[in-house]
Amino acid sequence: MQKIVKKHPLAIRWFHWINFPVLGVMVWSGLLIYWANDVYAVKIGGQQIIKFFPKSFYQALHVPFRLAEGMAYHFVFMWLFFINGLLYVLYTAFSGQWRYLLPTKKSFKEAWLVVLHDLHISKKVPPQTKYNAAQRIAYSAIVVMGLGSLISGLAIYKPVQFSLLARLCGGYESARVIHFILTIGYCLFFLVHIIQVILAGWRNFQSMITGFEVIPVKKPIPDENVSTSNLPQ
Amino acid sequence: MKEKFISERQVKYKTIFAFLFFILAFAAGIYLWKLVRKEPQAGGVPTTLRKGLMYDEKLFSSTFNKDKLVKTYPKSEAVKKVRVNGNLGLKNPNIDTATWRLQVVKNNGDTMFFSLNDIKKLPKTEIVYDFKCIEGWSQKTWWGGVRFSDFINHYHLNNEAKLNYVGMNTPDKEYYVGIDMPSILQPQTLLCYEMNGKPLPVNQGYPLRLIIPVKYGIKHLKRIGTIYFSNERPPDYWAERGYDYYSGH
Numbered sequence: 001m002q003k004i005v006k007k008h009p010l011a012i013r014w015f016h017w018i019n020f021p022v023l024g025v026m027v028w029s030g031l032l033i034y035w036a037n038d039v040y041a042v043k044i045g046g047q048q049i050i051k052f053f054p055k056s057f058y059q060a061l062h063v064p065f066r067l068a069e070g071m072a073y074h075f076v077f078m079w080l081f082f083i084n085g086l087l088y089v090l091y092t093a094f095s096g097q098w099r100y101l102l103p104t105k106k107s108f109k110e111a112w113l114v115v116l117h118d119l120h121i122s123k124k125v126p127p128q129t130k131y132n133a134a135q136r137i138a139y140s141a142i143v144v145m146g147l148g149s150l151i152s153g154l155a156i157y158k159p160v161q162f163s164l165l166a167r168l169c170g171g172y173e174s175a176r177v178i179h180f181i182l183t184i185g186y187c188l189f190f191l192v193h194i195i196q197v198i199l200a201g202w203r204n205f206q207s208m209i210t211g212f213e214v215i216p217v218k219k220p221i222p223d224e225n226v227s228t229s230n231l232p233q
Numbered sequence: 234m235k236e237k238f239i240s241e242r243q244v245k246y247k248t249i250f251a252f253l254f255f256i257l258a259f260a261a262g263i264y265l266w267k268l269v270r271k272e273p274q275a276g277g278v279p280t281t282l283r284k285g286l287m288y289d290e291k292l293f294s295s296t297f298n299k300d301k302l303v304k305t306y307p308k309s310e311a312v313k314k315v316r317v318n319g320n321l322g323l324k325n326p327n328i329d330t331a332t333w334r335l336q337v338v339k340n341n342g343d344t345m346f347f348s349l350n351d352i353k354k355l356p357k358t359e360i361v362y363d364f365k366c367i368e369g370w371s372q373k374t375w376w377g378g379v380r381f382s383d384f385i386n387h388y389h390l391n392n393e394a395k396l397n398y399v400g401m402n403t404p405d406k407e408y409y410v411g412i413d414m415p416s417i418l419q420p421q422t423l424l425c426y427e428m429n430g431k432p433l434p435v436n437q438g439y440p441l442r443l444i445i446p447v448k449y450g451i452k453h454l455k456r457i458g459t460i461y462f463s464n465e466r467p468p469d470y471w472a473e474r475g476y477d478y479y480s481g482h
Contacts, residue, residue: 001241002244003236004236004237004244005235005236017255067368068471072279130234159482160447161298161301172371210247212237214244
């Protein structure tokens with residue numbers, strides 16, 4: 001017999017794996033659109049530190065002169081992104097999964113422990129249920145970011161009909177900046193996520209596909225002081 | 234999270250099934266993607282995407298409210314250096330207002346001719362608004378001209394305005410746009426002959442251009458030659474090249 005723990009409900013696995021390519025298409029088509037007016041850069045004291053994006057970057061990804069194509073994909077896939085995201089939020093709310101996901105009061109303190117532990121600065125293992133504190137914050141933030149992309153996106157798409165959203169974003173141009181920064185945020189999230197998944201190992205990754213994780217059963221240690229009550233009798 | 238004990242065989246079976254399904258689903262996704270990429274083009278994009286854009290248009294044009302005005306600004310906020318972003322239909326540099334006429338084709342086939350002075354006789358409307366290019370930039374610019382709806386009413390073109398679309402061409406027919414009637418009758422749409430309080434420069438469409446704040450710049454046709462009305466979608470230069478036909482805000 002093997003001990004398994006049911007980790008990710010089927011619905012959440014669907015939402016996750018649909019979101020991955022759909023968000024990928026949104027970021028890619030967004031890049032095709034952004035290229036047509038690529039004015040953003042990070043400057044410190046008038047000195048340009050990062051330019052979004054260098055020519056070589058565009059050329060490597062075959063970005064130039066595909067604005068129309070980018071818009072067509074963006075305005076079709078936005079529906080998939082929206083519907084999938086909405087269903088995910090509804091499911092999480094009504095199934096009770098939000099209990100594992102939303103940060104608690106302790107999360108913001110504990111998240112530092114997670115960061116210190118993951119960077120091998122601290123040896124203390126932070127508490128972990130389905131998600132640790134840092135995961136709770138990150139996975140909740142990404143939902144808020146999705147909402148932010150939806151709002152700022154609509155503000156850019158229909159700034160007159162949704163003038164309220166445009167005002168909420170601080171105007172048309174700042175809506176575009178917000179939309180861009182959130183996209184950079186997804187890319188950074190993706191990077192950290194991939195690294196963490198690799199570090200967490202195959203058993204953890206597998207659970208995002210199968211839904212369950214096999215728990216290695218520790219052999220009872222022949223020591224009177226150790227309670228074995230949590231092991232199968 | 235629920236813990237359970239199941240046999241090793243079951244673990245193996247469940248794992249293999251889940252992975253097979255996962256791989257198949259992803260392969261199906263990639264197959265669908267490639268199918269769309271290879272589709273015949275409709276107006277410069279795969280047919281499915283064009284259908285998607287039409288669906289977006291249907292949905293968002295149904296919520297269009299012509300009483301909802303585009304945000305305006307004081308004249309002092311208008312930029313002095315107005316960006317020029319296209320010269321399609323403006324090849325001939327010597328446009329002569331003595332001979333230039335705006336041609337308006339009526340439903341009965343008659344064509345009306347208007348000189349620039351005929352148009353200037355109607356009440357002038359000015360607007361400073363955020364001109365938005367489909368490329369992603371925008372500029373606060375100041376324009377003056379005749380409200381399109383005033384022009385329609387004054388010349389009794391109300392029957393024409395009952396049709397679904399307006400089409401416009403440059404005199405050389407190099408550039409052309411199609412615009413849905415509710416958008417063009419929105420009260421901020423101008424037949425424009427002034428920029429920053431002076432006659433339009435040639436590169437901004439002298440003698441007469443369209444200013445339609447509820448649309449992207451691509452619909453703001455410069456140097457209008459002909460205006461016509463139709464229930465069918467008039468051809469549109471950029472919509473034939475992959476862009477959204479509606480292109481509205």
